[in-house]
Amino acid sequence: MTVPEDTRFRREMASAYRSGWHFIDLVTALPGPGDSLMVTLFGEPILVVRDDEDDDVRAFRCLRKPRGAPQPVRCAIRYGMIFVNLDQRDHELVEPESIPATPRSA
Secondary structure, three states: OOOOOHHHHHHHHHHHHOOOEEEEEEHHHOOOOOOEEEEEEOOEEEEEEEOOOOOOEEEEEOOOOOOOOOEEEEEEEEOOEEEEEOOOOOOOOOOOOOOOOOOOOO
């Protein structure tokens, strides 16, 4: 088995893995307004915060540059779990269609 080159590995990580939604934690990890947690996802520090005013959960990419403002990251709550997407492309979160399922008999 060959070990991938560092640059190739980083390029694959950036294209394949960053574009998806990634589980961060349960919403119960942020019980009250103003609570926050810091996680590292693909080597990037991500700050997840429950807002004081409207009680929404938001995520920010923490830049390593001095005096850099945190960049907002797409964040979604599904089934009591926090997910973030590091993809920089601007596309909307699409709600899955509800398809009525009927059990099949054998």
